[in-house]
Amino acid sequence: MTVQAHRGGGYLDRPAPSSLADVVEIILDKGIVIDAYVRVSLVGIELLTIDARIVIASVDTYLRFAEATNRLDLVEHGGGRELPDFIHDMQQSGAAGKVGGAVKGAKKALTGGGDDDEDEDNDDDERPRRRRSSSSSSSSRRRSSSR
């Protein structure tokens, strides 16, 4: 396949096929089911389903978005913008960061966590972004997508 050639290419993020994070998110609750015979501990999976699929609009959500908005470094009257240096902080505290954290937690629960290559898998998940974004033309934006 020509996937390899594409990976060098550009803006489309192509995760490694074997990345555990993707396998969990994409295939875990799919496929043909014979109900009585699916033997998997559901502890981690239920968490994953709830946190990754539904972000409930709640007061807590509103406050997180308000905080993220307040941290923007807007040029108030010109309509232009200055991109902030604390994007990393904002994403950590913003809704997206929170969901990501919850998903990682669920993955850890599912896979037992703690073993040595857990970190490797998380890295696999993030590394392609960083690598690909080096071809981005906007250095400020790049920082934001290389979290």
Added chain:
Amino acid sequence: MTPPQQDTATFVYAVVRPDHELPDVTGVDDGPLELVVHGPVAAVVGRVSDDRPNGRRADLTAYSTVVEALVPGGAVAPMRFGTVVPDDDVLVHDLLAPYADDLARQLGEVEGRRQYHLRVTFVEETVLTEIAEADPRVRELRAATRDLPEDALVGDRIRLGELVTQSWERWARADADRILAELVPMLTTHRVRREPGLGSVLDLALLVESERSQEVEDRLEHMAAESAGRLHFRLAGPMAPYDFVGTG
């Protein structure tokens, strides 16, 4: 076929056609693959210990490795991960016999087609900035609350967040519609896995004719480039058609 032993169970990977050539890979617990044939369909299975715990990371990896290795050999309908039956007779009795025609039909539907998983998300600070610039109420509430302690003007902060999330969701739907309108003509079919909203703009399983997969990848690369800095496109696959099979 090895007769099932007393303390083994049958781990089921996928349903294929009876003439499907098994790939040279091992499955869960490094066990060999076997084919259980019934009429127009067959199940790819392996033997596992009956009392082993299931759902470990290595199991998931072994399962997906087997399913993907089956793909070059012809149509594959993956079983849900973790499907373990007591023995081959139960497999035939509970799945292959009652669903034979349905499974054969589904194999026909995914033949020569590949699945992708597309996830499109907003680049948070870009979209928040756009929302603030577009909505004077957001700017006013921001100006009123941003330099005060977090517990001050909580009502205004909630209102600010509410306005922002409403715009965010509306814009996510608009972008999702726009992307879908461009993509759908190239697809065999698709399934929205999660509605547009705060979590993602698009969370989509795509089924694509193998001959068109390069075209779809190229289009997505182009769309990702066009909206770089505002939308993040993440495309996994091609993979087996996990989202497009089932015993419904």
